[in-house]
Amino acid sequence: MTLALLFPGQGAQNAGFLHRLPQHDAVRATLDEASAALGFDVLTLDSDDALRSTIAVQIGLVVAGVAVARALAHEGLAPQFSAGLSVGAYAAAVSCEALAFGDALRMVRKRAELMENAWPSGYGLTAVAGLSETQVETLADAHAREGGERVYVANVNAPRQIVVAGADGALEAFAARALAAGARKAQRLAVAVPSHCELLDDAADALTEWARDIPFRTPRSVYVDNRGGRPLYTADAVRADLATNMRYTVRWYDALTVMIESGASVLVEAPPGQVLTDIAREHYSEVSALAGSSLPLERLVAIVRRRLGQDG
Structure with a gap:
């Protein structure tokens, strides 16, 4: 029985999520370390006003993920697998000790600044439920052929849970097209940039150059990437994944599958989300998936521990 930690991406945030983290020494120390590294109190990042900023959201998600991972490790629950959706990959890299926390925070701040500056307004993401990736791509091609602005497949979270990226008007028109084609739902996400598509090519190139001197280490446990949904074993591979994942489709379902096929039997999703837990429960009922945001830390x-077969 082995443990995997899952770290959610942008869209999982909600007001007050950092203030609702467990009261634990490791959490308090992580919040203090983050504030010192960034030069401001990170507990200012989770207000409704602050969460309008991509920068605040992305930093806050990484802080929350690392804080809970450290609290679990302090209680003797170190994961054998770590994976994060989009910006959650930074917390995963810290979890497996491929990247120092302070460096992860600085890199995430730069990443978010580049993303926000590339497309400061008028863009985002929409989640489409009930259609396959192939069906969504076919609809996107038809939309573009008929003169609509291009939308892109950004995330494949499950076989019929696809996220598309693009301009506001294009997303609205595409949502109507998807619903007409049989989608159960087409819902705009709380993300204000067109993540995980070629619109962020230049931003990814800039982050790659900026991160050249950030020290990375060989992961001490298994790090599973976004782009290919596969384990990465070298420092340079993790660096490349983090620097460029903003412009590639997130293959979350592939990442989830490879962890489970490699032996992960207990999955814990870091706060503030439950989307990754729900995906695992729906598609892999044989594993135990738990959302950290829905349970007190002690419970x-x-x-x-019980599901891993440990004493206590």
Whole structure:
């Protein structure tokens, strides 16, 4: 029985999520370390006003993920697998010790600034439920052929849970087209940039250059990437994944599948989300998937220990 930690991406945030983190020494130390590294109090990042900023959201998600991972490790629950959706990959890299926390925060801040500056307004993401990736791509091609502005497949979160990126008007028109083609739902996400598509090519190139001197290490446990949904074993491979994942489709379902096929049997999703937990429960009922945001830390630790077959 092995443990995997899952770290959610942008869209999982909600007001006050950093203030709702567990009262634990490791959490408090992580918040203090983040504030010192960034030069401001990170607990200012989760207000409704602050969360309008891509920068605040992305930094806050990484802080929350690392804080809970450290609290679990302090309780003897270190993961064998770490994976994060989009910006969650930075917390995953810290979790497997491929990247120092302070460096992850600085890199995420630069990433978010580049993304926000590339497309400061008028763009985002829409989640489409009930259609396959092939069906969504076919609809996107038809939309473009008929004169609509291009939308792009940004995330494949599950076989019929696809996220598309593009301009506001294009997303609205595409949502109507998807619903007419049989989608159960087409819902705009709380993301204000066109993530995981070629619109961020230049931003990814800039982050790659900026991150050239950031020290990375060989992961001490298994790091599973976004782009290919596969384990990465070298420092340079993790660096390249983090620097460029903003412009490639997130293959979350592939990442989830490879962890489970490699032996992950207990999955814990870091706060603030439950989307990754729900995906795992729906498609892999044989594993135990738990959302850290839905349980007090003491109860989460007890359940994970029991399901891993540990004493206590």
